[in-house]
Amino acid sequence: MTNALTAKKLDLYYGDFHALKNVNLAIAPKKITALIGPSGCGKSTLLRVFNRMNELIAGVKITGEVKIFGRTMNKINLLELRKSVGMVFQRPNPFPLTIYDNVIYGLRIHGISKKDILDETAFTSLTSVGLWNDLKDRLKENALKLSGEQQQRLCIARLIALKSDILLMDEPCSALDPIATARIEELMQDLKENYTIVIVTHNMQQAARVSEECGFMLLGELVEFGNTDRIFTAPSDKRTEDYITGRYG
């Protein structure tokens, strides 16, 4: 099976700062892959390579090769790329629009305006993130009225509406309480049937709970990458072991 994401000899510079150093990895489809590491290790930066969000920052230079399902990333139209590689942010960021308009935002910007398609998509997307029953009568309310957990689910629903293949999640639970976190983690387990999920987290327990594969990053390097159980029980690199056993980070 083709890997969902691959990076070869990936280097990234913010001006003079070498933020990612020779990263090589392959992320399997329809699995949850976690990227862990201390703050500033480059895990979010790496995540943002895959939907080219780093390019919003002036002075970023990226070298190396990234492939999405076997296609070279830079040859894919930027807007198409971001459509198929969606991102969930640390702070839930629903737009200050109605719940309905939020869900179908992606469809609208990609030129779909048929009401029955939009309605159908709103239904299926909200259902698959478990919001439909709670919100079906409140679709015209402002999305900012929702709770943090509901907002984050709504942000995931926006990606599902777009039929993204890959969901990049940048610390999706760090603004949520433990109960909401557990429920979002449950949702991730449901979603991996159909989606490739890459999650960045500074919470090692979370990585151990949800992911099947795991990468440990330190100072811009991908130190170790592999099966989560193995990384947490028998890391092959001393630095990984030190981090996991809590010696720093």
Add this chain to the structure above:
Amino acid sequence: MDKIISKLLFLAATSSTAILALIALFIFKEGVPIMAKSGLAHFLFGNEWRPLQGMFGIFPFIVGSLWITAGALILGVPLGVCCAVYLAEFSPKKWANILKPAIELLAGIPSVVYGFMGVMWLAPIIRTHLGGPGLSILAASCVLAIMILPTIVGVSIDAINAVPKSYKEGSLALGATEWQTVWRVILPAARSGILAGVILGMGRAVGETMAVIMISGNATIIPNNMLDSVRTLTANIAIEMGYAIGDHRQALFATGVVLFFFIMGLNMIALKFSRRKF
């Protein structure tokens, strides 16, 4: 020591409010009797302004003010909001740093200069190419549109910059273009702030006097189209104050009362919008 300072500050605060209150009171005291005398409906909706015969109908001036203000907004708001969007979202930093202060400088030009330019340059163009007397609603609207630009641009830029960056990121990450992001997320989010700017600009347009006297033609009739001359509420006071006595003088104060309500209403709406959170 602290007590004395706080007493002094209290005095300053109360006296400045008191001065404003007294001025308002004075205007009302001077203006309200004539409104009562000629009947409020007659005063507001009467078409005849013949002060020497004791006919005080200010409807033509209300219409004049509304036309000129509406014209200024129709011309100025799209221009101002587009300019703000460009400076806040699209322009290179370098350009924004030059253009924003330049637009703010526009606010520093005295209104008599705007009026003079309108009379010397704009009115003849309108007269030659579009007909009519030249000194007209259209001319006044054009000049006012430029005069309210600094307010609209300035407030709109602040409103756009206050939109959380996460909205923009979220939209771009869904594959939206910059323009789609601005149109569908940033402008709706900044809407209340932009509206507040528009209303402040509107207040300025309604209250502007000098430039309007110079280029609106000051005819005391109800206009038929954009090329007719009109007189505004503000112009009415300024033009006739030199020789008004008795009821006539009171009628001018009453015009002031109407203006007072106009502008207070606009400011209250602006305040309401600017306080609303997204």
